[in-house]
Amino acid sequence: MFQYFYDSGGDIVLENLPKEKLKFIERTPQKTARLLAPKYEAIWLKPVEVDLGVREISGIKFSVTGKIFPVGVVEICLTTEFTGKSLDELIELVCMNEGRIRLKDSEVEFDEIPQQIFAGLKSAIQRAIVYPYPPFEYPEVYTVIILRNTEPKLDARDFVKKFAKQTAGILRGEREWELLSEKEVEDSLRFYLSYTRDDVVLVDWYSALMSGNADYAEDLVRMIELAKIQLLELKTYDRLLDTRIERAYGSLRSVFTGSRVGVAWLSRTYRELSRTASELAELRVEVMDYVGDLRNILKFTGEWYLGKLYRAASERFRIGDWLVLVDKKLDQLQELYAMAMERVDVHRATSLEFLVIVLIVSLVILEVLMVLQKI
Numbered sequence: 400m401f402q403y404f405y406d407s408g409g410d411i412v413l414e415n416l417p418k419e420k421l422k423f424i425e426r427t428p429q430k431t432a433r434l435l436a437p438k439y440e441a442i443w444l445k446p447v448e449v450d451l452g453v454r455e456i457s458g459i460k461f462s463v464t465g466k467i468f469p470v471g472v473v474e475i476c477l478t479t480e481f482t483g484k485s486l487d488e489l490i491e492l493v494c495m496n497e498g499r500i501r502l503k504d505s506e507v508e509f510d511e512i513p514q515q516i517f518a519g520l521k522s523a524i525q526r527a528i529v530y531p532y533p534p535f536e537y538p539e540v541y542t543v544i545i546l547r548n549t550e551p552k553l554d555a556r557d558f559v560k561k562f563a564k565q566t567a568g569i570l571r572g573e574r575e576w577e578l579l580s581e582k583e584v585e586d587s588l589r590f591y592l593s594y595t596r597d598d599v600v601l602v603d604w605y606s607a608l609m610s611g612n613a614d615y616a617e618d619l620v621r622m623i624e625l626a627k628i629q630l631l632e633l634k635t636y637d638r639l640l641d642t643r644i645e646r647a648y649g650s651l652r653s654v655f656t657g658s659r660v661g662v663a664w665l666s667r668t669y670r671e672l673s674r675t676a677s678e679l680a681e682l683r684v685e686v687m688d689y690v691g692d693l694r695n696i697l698k699f700t701g702e703w704y705l706g707k708l709y710r711a712a713s714e715r716f717r718i719g720d721w722l723v724l725v726d727k728k729l730d731q732l733q734e735l736y737a738m739a740m741e742r743v744d745v746h747r748a749t750s751l752e753f754l755v756i757v758l759i760v761s762l763v764i765l766e767v768l769m770v771l772q773k774i
Contacts, residue, residue: 448464477513543606
């Protein structure tokens, strides 16, 4: 599964999606109880899935699906099944999205295909996108390999011990996997889970490998999807904060190095300061609210195995570091807001002083006129 996560540039109201333009996928939840299988009852960010047809790429058929999430993320997933592949052939398949491929009678970059599909889907759902902002240009890309059967049959220990270097080669898409150092192999296999002795989930920064858990692989994939969505949205808000902070610095710099403080209602500086302060306050509230949602992205009711997988993926994708970075920029926003409001207060105080002086002068002039009239 080649997963591409795109930022649509706004929230998406799922109820407003055009049903006449999209082929929705309805999934019936399994009702049969399973032993030794992860389960959860509630999860945030449940998407709407759409069927986007089939693409033949370099002679390989891929089924294409789209997942539309309410936070404004659209996932384009290209899935193909493989049988009878050797290790080297599997690695070549994993690396397929790294270069140019054959599409009909031409050669294109693999990444152009999901990009075009996303552009078409975004155009179709444009009316459902609300609260627009400049979207993040680059997608988050990830690969998931699901092994249903292997020959010979492998258990969890085989992947992390007996065939560790081969597994690392698959996870990293490394064609010359024999050259991988022991340290790199150890790092690539560091985040893994095994619910039974026959299943394993390995999460790396390039891809994830799942084996022996095909019955509930969809649940496992969902955890990785949510971590990737979280990462993409944090990058989006980080870039948005950079843009707004730089603009705020420019506004404040022009104020502090510009003309003297004037009367508020006659001052362009005051209007610029008020606008900047208002934007900073609005953006800070918006980002704080969204980051709060990200911190509570999952609502589990007793399913700790899926929770462990999500935490492993979050750590592998360094989501904690991005949260810290965004938190620091929120603090910068607060400092800039305080500076802007301090200057606004100066303008207001100056305006009040001017009004008081005008009032005093008016009273003096009035008194003089009254005295002159009596004379």
